[in-house]
Amino acid sequence: MRVSKEKAAENRARILDVAARLFRERGVSGVGVDALMDEAGLTYGSLYSHFGSKDRLTAEAVEHAFSSFGVKFGAIKNLNTYVAEYLSREHRDNPGSGCTVAAIGCEIPHQGKTVRQVFTAAAKRSMARLSALLPGRDARAREDDALAMLATLSGAMVLARAVDDPELSDRILAACRARLTRKGSGGSAG
Amino acid sequence: MRVSKEKAAENRARILDVAARLFRERGVSGVGVDALMDEAGLTYGSLYSHFGSKDRLTAEAVEHAFSSFGVKFGAIKNLNTYVAEYLSREHRDNPGSGCTVAAIGCEIPHQGKTVRQVFTAAAKRSMARLSALLPGRDARAREDDALAMLATLSGAMVLARAVDDPELSDRILAACRARLTRKGSGGSAG
DNA sequence: TGTACATCAGTGAACGCGCGTTCACTGATGTAC
């Protein structure tokens, strides 16, 4: 049955929320259309009214995942706080609301062109935002520092989540926290 | 038809080679049993003679992927060479023979228990091997350095492969290479 | 050394299942008069 414009927009937003969460929790290929729409409280058919295909939904969901994580972390203006929050157990244990790179980064090369473009644009924005928190006069060097830092952060999170040993997992987070928090941050230039 | 012991062992080894390569190229969930066995020149049924299930094959393939990459990189005794080789275009463009963490790291949390255990043990070995190349008297601090370095290396590779923009991809590799190659390496302790 | 036969790696039809997608249909919404 037809539904009011507001309700429809609400449903669309809810599908995106659910997709952004489930894709990060179980991987893009680990979430079927039916399971996803079930969680959103709709039937699978209506996904195609809103998005046309799983691939197009994935592109929008990746965008949504990046920006909702960006809102959470964009508010942080202190570099050490940023690192501590990113490399926290809380973040490790809640991939569904966490960093998109850490959650589905290695799935991205297997995705369609649109998804990869969305991912690339979002990665550039992350780099720019993070570089603004870094010290140094040379803007390009700060961007390079930001890239290296994003690599360490996301790489640490991937390892901490992959590993079966809680002690080792904690140790990975702590070791990277300590090494990124020192003076110039992440090997630093500037 | 039955096949000689030598031939059977050869076939088993070839299945592992193919699986270790394809899983890294397309992801574990991106490779079906039939495609895999086709590439190995056998029919899908015989996979179950050798491994029993895809999950058990995956565990052995992850082990095999780690150790064949370890052979290639274990020979490197110079830290700067290690970093340069790891963060090379050659490595980025050939995931099938490359680092397992970078290729399927974020898929590991969704795998079965055995796969995760194999991955964890292999990650510890990588840490130990890399820590032997690092400076500093404190062994535990060198291990922590190694963990942070593995995070940066694999994270950089994931980003460089995910991104759709060749310039940005090269830049990620170069930025991380420069920051890991300086003096103390990777933010360093010791 | 020659023969009989048990072993078992490899084959491929068939299984149930879940995937992404299509499409005829439903019925409340929202608009034209």
Added chain:
DNA sequence: TGTACATCAGTGAACGCGCGTTCACTGATGTAC
């Protein structure tokens, strides 16, 4: 304001397809005599 009807978000049966796995079968291997 009241009525007629076009719109379209949402439904769910059905599609072809590929998945991982099973299992009866094949036939060369390798062993017992």
